[in-house]
Amino acid sequence: MFSSATPPPRQPSTPTLLGVDIGGTGMKGGLVRLGNRGKSGSLRGDRFRLPTPQPATPDTVARTLAQIVSELDHRPKAPAQDCPVGVCFPSIVKNGACLSANNIDHSWVGTNIQERFEEALGRPVTVVNDADSAGLAEARYGAGQGVSGLVLVITLGTGIGGAMVHEGVLVPNFEVGSLELDGVMAEARASAKAREREDLSWPEYAVRLQRFFSHVERIFSPDLFIVGGGISKRPDDYLPLLDLNTPIVPAQLKNNAGIVGAALAAQSEAGLPD
Template sequence: MAKKDDKSTKNAPLIGIDIGGTGIKGGIVDLKKGKLVGDRFRVPTPQPATPESVAETVAAVVAELDARPDAPSPDSPIGVTFPGIIQHGVVHSAANVDKSWLNTDIDTLLTKRLGRPVEVINDADAAGLAEARYGAGAGVSGTVLVITLGTGIGSAFIFNGKLVPNAELGHLEIDGFDAESKASAVARERDGLSWTEYSVLLQRYFSHVEFLFSPELFIVGGGISKRADEYLPHMKLRTKIVPAELKNDAGIVGAAIEVALSHKLAK
């Protein structure tokens, strides 16, 4: 029998799952458009968020997506994000989930539980991939830094459209402190800062990162990217800085991109 032409599988829809500290969400991703097919499906992250409980919750999200008419093949690979450093499929940090995740082979865990190939990527890296391919960074050459402001500060380092993984720029030390301890979105709320006051801290952080890397573009993600007009106008940088475009879908889309690239299902 002749080998089936794989053109039909290139950029075919895939499932992406985004594991967060408070919620686990997933969707079917149209890789031609960088958009979800249908609605996101979200459930609360189990507490405690142990490897076993999270794996079961991911399986439940996948089952719901698999039951949809537009679902990809049941043996298609799945992309998953995780809020920690991922190297060769192993978790090396776990700030917002249970510490039992440390040194867990999350690729193997989820592949066994789901019975199909799984590729796991850091959540900020996934958002960066999505923005670089379909969002504010599309078509930008050179260095693009995607900075997500949320519980902490996440970062993705993109060079000529390709990801340099696990750039933990939220942990740069500024004025004797971990940057994210003072300049994350949660820190702003905790310290009761106005947007103008917060922009001073962001200016300090982004100026430092700009000096270190001289990027072509900063993209600001995370929940408060929707309020970018409250703080970006107060900031003065050499580098252009813009809000992310994919919003809450970025992690899901980026997870699908990662698994598609790993399995040569996308260009």
């Protein structure tokens, strides 16, 4: 036992990093608790959100990102201002560069996102695809926590995003929405936007999801499907209507998944301890 004059050794505090999620209509960031204890994977305080500038060019987005990071830097529990920032971005990202522009301004294609953001912030930045970011977060802290084998996180929104995580390791840029389904890209038929655009009932939409998930299941043989995106808030409307061999569950981190996964990616890139 410790005497009153000898306090017990303090446990190291849970590491905190900044994560920012860049979307088509909004950019949001937060301070993320990392590590493996207590409230790890949650945010310290509220998210800070600003509208995505229109047009969302490299210059306008970089300026908005700097505003978000400045706000987070001045919060009481923020890490040192030279700590890396994780950013998730709605495109294929390879070696920090943007390679696609399905749902963003086409001026981004060929731009080195990481370099542009590091210039704007004056600190290290790690950039990751938005679906990959959500997949990292769900595998570490959400519905995929403790699941062995192959976990596929599928986000249903404006398009269809995907993240492939095998034994906790991310396989980047898993563009599952670009698979062909019924002669077109899968996201043109089975995204949440397609359901709204065609005014499909939930049973009608479930028929399309059944086709899509059965196709993905046959190709990749996953051990778990996790469904993210806005409709993950309404799993009872469509998940019970699907008949798959693979377990399928809603995402747990919901709208914070991108922020949390971006911070995780920055932690890994920088080689920071848990």
